[in-house]
Amino acid sequence: MKPVTTDRIRNVALVGHGGAGKTTLAEAMLLESGTIKRAGSVEDGTSVCDFDPEEQRRGISVSLAVAPLAFDDHKVNLIDTPGYADFVGDVAAGLRVADLAIFVVSAVEGVEVGTETAWRLAEAENIPRAVFITKLDRERASFDRTLAALKSAFGNGIAPLELPIGQENDFRGVIDLLEDRARTYSDGTATESPIPEELASTEHEVHEALVEGIVVGDDALMERYLADEEVDVGELAHALASGIASADVFPVLCGSGSEHVGIDRLLRFIIDEGPAPTDQGGPPAALVFKTVADPYVGRVNLFKVLAGPVRVDDHLTNVRTGADARLHQITTIRGKEQEPVSEVPVGDLAAVAKLTDTTTGDLLTAPGSTATAEPLTTPVPVLATAIRATSKADDDKLATALHRLDDEDPSLQVRRNDRTHQVVLRGMGETHLSLAIARLHDKFGVEVDEEPVKVEYRETVTGTAEAEGKHKKQSGGHGQFGVATIRLEPGPPGTGLEFVDAVVGGAIPRPFIPAVEKGIREAMEHGGVRGFPVVDVKVTLLDGKHHSVDSNEMSFKMAGSLAFRSAMADAHPVVLEPISELVVTVPDEFQGDVMGDLNAKRGRIQGSASLGRGDAEIVAHVPTSELQRYAIDLPPPRSMTHGRGTFTVSHDGYEQVPAHLVDRLSADD
Numbered sequence: 001m002k003p004v005t006t007d008r009i010r011n012v013a014l015v016g017h018g019g020a021g022k023t024t025l026a027e028a029m030l031l032e033s034g035t036i037k038r039a040g041s042v043e044d045g046t047s048v049c050d051f052d053p054e055e056q057r058r059g060i061s062v063s064l065a066v067a068p069l070a071f072d073d074h075k076v077n078l079i080d081t082p083g084y085a086d087f088v089g090d091v092a093a094g095l096r097v098a099d100l101a102i103f104v105v106s107a108v109e110g111v112e113v114g115t116e117t118a119w120r121l122a123e124a125e126n127i128p129r130a131v132f133i134t135k136l137d138r139e140r141a142s143f144d145r146t147l148a149a150l151k152s153a154f155g156n157g158i159a160p161l162e163l164p165i166g167q168e169n170d171f172r173g174v175i176d177l178l179e180d181r182a183r184t185y186s187d188g189t190a191t192e193s194p195i196p197e198e199l200a201s202t203e204h205e206v207h208e209a210l211v212e213g214i215v216v217g218d219d220a221l222m223e224r225y226l227a228d229e230e231v232d233v234g235e236l237a238h239a240l241a242s243g244i245a246s247a248d249v250f251p252v253l254c255g256s257g258s259e260h261v262g263i264d265r266l267l268r269f270i271i272d273e274g275p276a277p278t279d280q281g282g283p284p285a286a287l288v289f290k291t292v293a294d295p296y297v298g299r300v301n302l303f304k305v306l307a308g309p310v311r312v313d314d315h316l317t318n319v320r321t322g323a324d325a326r327l328h329q330i331t332t333i334r335g336k337e338q339e340p341v342s343e344v345p346v347g348d349l350a351a352v353a354k355l356t357d358t359t360t361g362d363l364l365t366a367p368g369s370t371a372t373a374e375p376l377t378t379p380v381p382v383l384a385t386a387i388r389a390t391s392k393a394d395d396d397k398l399a400t401a402l403h404r405l406d407d408e409d410p411s412l413q414v415r416r417n418d419r420t421h422q423v424v425l426r427g428m429g430e431t432h433l434s435l436a437i438a439r440l441h442d443k444f445g446v447e448v449d450e451e452p453v454k455v456e457y458r459e460t461v462t463g464t465a466e467a468e469g470k471h472k473k474q475s476g477g478h479g480q481f482g483v484a485t486i487r488l489e490p491g492p493p494g495t496g497l498e499f500v501d502a503v504v505g506g507a508i509p510r511p512f513i514p515a516v517e518k519g520i521r522e523a524m525e526h527g528g529v530r531g532f533p534v535v536d537v538k539v540t541l542l543d544g545k546h547h548s549v550d551s552n553e554m555s556f557k558m559a560g561s562l563a564f565r566s567a568m569a570d571a572h573p574v575v576l577e578p579i580s581e582l583v584v585t586v587p588d589e590f591q592g593d594v595m596g597d598l599n600a601k602r603g604r605i606q607g608s609a610s611l612g613r614g615d616a617e618i619v620a621h622v623p624t625s626e627l628q629r630y631a632i633d634l635p636p637p638r639s640m641t642h643g644r645g646t647f648t649v650s651h652d653g654y655e656q657v658p659a660h661l662v663d664r665l666s667a668d669d
């Protein structure tokens, strides 16, 4: 592809609900620009952007893909993002480097949860936005219904720039409201045609509304418009472009990705009205927005040039690690294809391989650079699962594979819990976690089994008990002997062990007292009557016995541990469970269901408040064990809130497990 200047680059993220038609639209634009000769399809796994075997198997995009095309001496970098809620991390990353977000909305389903989620992300970063209503060829498609839904969801900035000609299987073209011209398509080929009679008055009406919407943002134009002076299309297009760039006007275009209608107009719009990237100026700088663990070349970082250009063999510095990042090999990426390039202009997207410790969100700069970049927003994981390697061979490979998996997916958290001896994966949902496990197998050759994440119960006591621990081994030769008498009682919440030495008269020689404490601590870690670690207790070492020859540290460690175990059994032991503070955000109409469900989960509602925009926030304290599947119960489309609920969870201390629930608990489970 011919190198272009920054003003001729367009970085366009395709965002929207799962299945709306983003990947198909990308394919249609690649075909329209002549970048590909034949359109592939999502169904048979031949699309450019859904190249990952998991995407082809599931028929959905699971990570962002970049696909550049050339059109009218411009370079358009399409960033096809996944619509499925679990992969929102890649939507945020795609939006971070886009200069324009195109919301792909199905004319059948209209505005959906994924559309709203992506809109909130783009709004938070004030990214210029436009909408493409697709699938107008489908049965039950409706442009008017979808447009109304867009206006009610996203406000008056929504401005139709086109109208469809025909609908459902009669859908055959679009009317350009700015130029007052119509185009009809057959087999993807466009023909200029007069505006159909039956649409002329609507067209005129909507054209007027569009012009008004545009001139409102430009005082000089407004004055002339009110004075009935002629405002030509070029001036309107210019004012429109600045309304888009300032994220005040959100034009709506329409068509069909699979029927290839309106695609040429969409590309024209991106070139003529879409904003170009900005140049931060100064020495070379680049932001990494995606990392891929490529089976052949290893780690590949996708980056956007913020200042530059950047060239092969440039020595940049990773601002996070301070490490040298020499750009050995730079490539442009289209789907899974890579093509080496020697230079990347400012604003463009490219990839670099083999940078040792560079990952998503890292900024790479040349000495003296003042370039800055906000950290990428990574969504907080909401669902966890534990994995165990199925064999020793798999276990040997697991750590490296997890490291590579973690590297390419910032919204996946991998943790080894040394207390429960589990490797825990935390992600955005069931699909996200099952994909991670599939990748461990398919991409990194590691087989694992899944198991429930163990809840970290604790034990403590509610009563006081005294007990003696006697460790005696005297069968000839150097024996072992130690006796410790302790009092065990409850300690303040949130503490571990308060150990009090009340031994008098040298009943236990000074040097051996720490050994008693050590034995008690180990017994606490090892677990109480139900095998869970013991916390919040006070132990007073009251008395003991020793033997001048046979007593040693080991003897008194054992004596401490024995005394603790027998006192624990008599001190009314109870099990403590972790409690989470849950903050749920839901549309008002779901409040009742959510609160009812939380009550059934032994939750205590702390409060609820309206957030405005029809949303409410509910705060509750809920046993963590009851929330293991909350990411499945609350947000997904089929759940209580039909995909519109979000939540955050944080640890909020421990509470006693109700007696009727204790019997089913055991650390061995």
Ligand SMILES: Nc1nc2c(ncn2[C@@H]2O[C@H](COP(=O)(O)OP(=O)(O)OP(=O)(O)O)[C@@H](O)[C@H]2O)c(=O)[nH]1
Pocket: 016, 017, 018, 019, 020, 021, 022, 023, 024, 025, 042, 043, 059, 060, 061, 062, 081, 082, 083, 084, 104, 134, 135, 136, 137, 138, 255, 256, 257, 258, 259
């Ligand atoms: N009739 C019709 N079907 C379409 C059109 N665009 C996409 N589809 C179909 O809609 C389904 C989803 O299309 P995709 O392009 O995968 O949608 P997506 O938005 O990329 O979905 P995710 O990657 O899961 O977010 C596929 O079966 C497409 O063939 C269209 O314009 N008309």
Ligand SMILES: [Mg+2]
Pocket: 022, 023, 024, 050, 060, 061, 080, 081, 082, 083
């Ligand atoms: Mg897709």
